[in-house]
Amino acid sequence: MFLSYCQCHHLPNPKFQNTKPLRIAETRGVQSIRKASTRNIRSLPKLSRNNSWYASLLQHCSRERLLEGGLQLHADMIKSGFDSDTYLRSSLLGLYVRCESLDCVRTLFDTAGSLRTNLVSWNSIITMYFRLGLIEEALSAYLELRRSGFAPDQYTLSVLIGAVQERGDLRLGIQLHCVCVKFGYGEEEFVANSLIKMYAAFGRTDASSRVFEKIRGGSGSSVAWNSMIARHVEDERYEDGLKLYEKMMNVGSATTPLTLSSVLRACAAREQISEGKQVHSQVMVRGFVPNVILETALLEFYSRCGELDDARKVFERTEDKNVLTWNAMIRGYSQEGYIEEAFELFRAMRRGRMVSDKFTFPALLSGAATGEDCEFLQQFRSIHACIIKTGLESDRFVGASLVTMYSRNRRLEEARLAFDDTSSKDIGVWASMISACAKNKQGAQAIALFSEMLLLGVTPGPSVFPSLFAACGELSALEMGKQIHGYGSKNGLLSDSAAQNSLITMYSHCGLLVDARRIFSSVPDPNVVSFNSIISALAQHGHATEAYELSRGMELVGVRPDGVTLLNLLSAFNHAGLVEEGLESFSSMEETYRIEPTYQHYACIVDSLARAGEIDKAFGLIGAMPFEPDASLWRIVLGACAKHGNLETGKRIAEQLVELEPDEATNYVLIANVYARVGRCAEATKIRNVMAARGLQKEEGFSWIEIDRRIYKFGVEDRSHPRSEDIYVGLGELTTEMKAACYVPDVSFTLHDMEAGPAQGKPDKISDNSSA
Structure with a gap:
């Protein structure tokens, strides 16, 4: 009315x-x-x-x-x-x-x-500047407020702390903390919550904890608890986060959906299924659902723990599904290897007219399988086309996921195209491309990309260094590796365990076992990957006894060996020629460590037996293992047949190889070498003629050398270097000196990998390498 x-x-x-x-x-x-x-x-x-x-x-x-x-x-x-x-x-x-x-x-x-x-007016001005992203103006307004004779209140300081956090200035944040203490607000909960968030954003969990412990009244609000628990989870300090949650429950502070979502993430990371289900019970008892944050956290918890049936139940019970819940369910199926189910869910999402976002496609691509003949590669390419159609190909999250997907499928050229299409390249995109090059044995490209990234002013993050150290190790580029090590140390970017473990491997590959040991000794809390890295280094350098002692010692410090540890140990015995010790460790894997041998463990033992000339035993083990042997394993034994002149077994293996890979030139070269080893050159020549008739050529091999911080690549009879004539003159002089010292090259394994046989006098061809 x-x-x-x-x-x-x-x-x-x-x-x-x-x-x-x-x-x-x-x-x-x-x-x-x-x-x-x-x-x-x-x-x-x-x-x-x-x-x-x-x-x-x-x-x-x-x-x-x-x-x-x-x-x-x-x-x-x-x-x-x-x-x-x-x-x-x-x-x-x-x-x-x-x-x-x-x-x-x-x-x-x-x-x-x-x-x-009026202080309220000043606070309004500062708040507005902050909300509009005008951080410098907000700070200037505060300084003008102080010059006007006003003292800030809790609200002023809280907004300014947020502004400093947005600006990324930790030093100024510490100064503001001092101002808070000066005016008596340092222990007030309202200001303390802002300080906790600020220090957490800068990764200073220790400082956040000190502020949290000094909150007046002792317990703090749920906001403070949430900030602290979330920070621990973000820092992957999951156990600390769960302990803090337990303490929160004990003091009677009220939990919120944000609290429980952080706890679920911690449970997922530690695969604590029982604890996560208890949290799920609390969610239901407290009536927190429907809540998109919690429902998404529950989906991710069950998915990461491999409980896809429970994840699907949560998904189906979610009343108002949004893009976050769809993304979480798609990611769960994809990461667990259920690619077809992930694609079907994606299609259902589109049928329901749910608009996909920049996180949908990375979720779908996260399950890209490895291997050159990925079953779903064509479907992943169709997703790439869909990405282009929706105009998301330039997004950094999508670009990084495309690069990773193509890299895992060994499609480096397509990975580079996806990288080039990404307009807003952040460190995540650069790290993905550098990692792609390193994992696909293109270390020189990885290092070149890093140099380009620095020239463009992109600040490196810790995630890029493991790939760089792997690239330097692959190329044996010691000086380059040392420079990158120095750069990372100077800028405080090598505290991550992945970078430290990669450093161990790099120095080992470059022949500096002493430096690898030194890096391992400096790791404050070595994990199983750290132990695996140093054991692998010892194995490569023939220190089998020390590797074995270290594998036993890691158990004494509470680190349980895993399958990789035992594989490295078997490799150590293999390189040292300790066949019996290797067989004994292999036989005791399940009984002692409850680890079922994988294909790689069997392959290592087969290699060990083959190297020792126990070819029949190696052949028998291949037939007895619960895996279908691939061509690379047959090549190991065939190479041993060539070395030890075992023609009969070599013939049987040759039949297997030709059936598996009829167009692989390496197989024919190895078969020819078996015949050559036993003096049956006519058969060897016949094999070479079959290769020629089929147009098969062995892939050219290359080596790398680092001189004056520059990496050179060279191959047989390579004349691409501008000073190749001088190089060959020097090579000829070295060959003359070698002959004078009575050095005679062993050409038994290479004669039938060249255009001419021994009768044509071609052994010098082995020496013809030029830098490029």
Whole structure:
């Protein structure tokens, strides 16, 4: 009834004669503001205008963010002489701040002197600058506030701490912390929560913990607890996060959906299924669902723990599925290897007209299988086409996932195209491309990309260094590796265990076992990967006994060996020729460590037996293992047949290889070498003729050498270097000196890998290598 009167301006025989005229005028004013009509405002009787009337309408405009209506009221206030009222000025300022009208705020604040004597006004100005991302202006306004003689309050400091966090200035943040302590707010919960978040954002969990422990009252609010638990989880300190959650429960602080989502992430990372299900029970008991954050966390928890049936139940029970829940379920199927199910879910998502976002495609691509003949590679390519169609190919998250997918499928050229299409390349995209090059044995490209990244001003992160050290190790580029090591150490980017473990491997590959040991000794809390890295290094350098002792010693410090540890140990015995010790360790894997031997463990033992000349035993083990042997394993034994002149077994293996890979030139070269070893050159020549008839050529091999911080690549009879003539002159002189020292090259394994046989006098061809 009352609203009808306001809209119609009058009604005959009203039933609310006792209503104050002022309230009627105010409500009519609100209706006018909603219509954004100056004529309606000015048509009201003049006697209805007073401070309360303007204050009420300004409050409404601020609440509804009606900037145009606020400007009309401001003009009317000036005309009516109410613009000098301090309270109305503050209300106007609040309205302009809420509407984020920077020009109006600055004009009003500069012309209305009374606003500068009000701390609330200063706080409004600082808050607005912060919300608009004008961090420098927010800090300048604070300095002006201090020069005006005002002391900041809790709200001022909290906003400034957020501004410093946004600016990424830890040093200034520490100074602000000192200001908080100076004015007595350091232990106040409101300010402490902001400090906790700031230190957490800078990765200073230790400082966050100290602030948290000093909160006045002892326990802190759920906001503080959430910040601390979330920070521990972000830092992958899952056990600390779970302990903090237990403490939170003990002190009786109320849990929130944010609390439980962080705890679920910790449970997922540690695969603590029982604990995660208890959290799920709390979610249900406390009535926190439906809640998209929690439901997504539950989906990811069950998916990461391999409980896809439970994850699907949560997904199906989610009433209002949004893109986050779809992404989580797709990612769960994809990462567990259920690629077809992930694609079907993606299709169902599109049928339901749910718009995919920049995280949908990375979720779908995360399950890209490894290997050159990926069953789903064509489907992944179709997803790439869909990405281009939706215009997301330039997004950094999508670009990084495409690079990783093509890299895992050994499609480096396509990975590079996806990298080049990504316009906003952050460190994540660069790290993905560098990793792709390193994993596909293109170490020189990886190092070149790193140099290009630095030239473009992209700041490296810890994630890029493991790939760089792997690249340097592959190339034996010791000096380059040392430079990158120095750069990373100087900038504090090598505290990550993955980088330290890669350093161990790099120095080992470059022949510096002493440095590899030194890096391992400096790791504060070595994990199983750290032990595996140093055991592998010892294995490569023939220190089988030390590798074995270290594998036993790791158990004493609470690190349990895994399958990789035992594989490295078997490799150590293999390189040292300790066949019996290797067989003994292999036989005791399941009994002692409860680890079932994988294909790689069997392959290592087969290699060990083959190297020792136990070819029949190696052949027998291949037949007895619970895996289908691939061509590379047969080649190991065939190579041993060539070395030891075992023609009969070599023939049987040759048949297997030709059946598996009829177009692989290496297989024919090895078969020819078996015949050559036993002096049957006619058969060897026949094999070479078969290769020629089929147009098969062995892939050319290359080597690398680092001179004066530059990496050179060279191959047989390579003349691409501008100084190749000088190189060959020097090579000839070295060959002459070698012959004078009675050195005779062993050409038994290479004769049938060249264009001519021994009778044509070609052994010198082995020496013809030139840098390129």
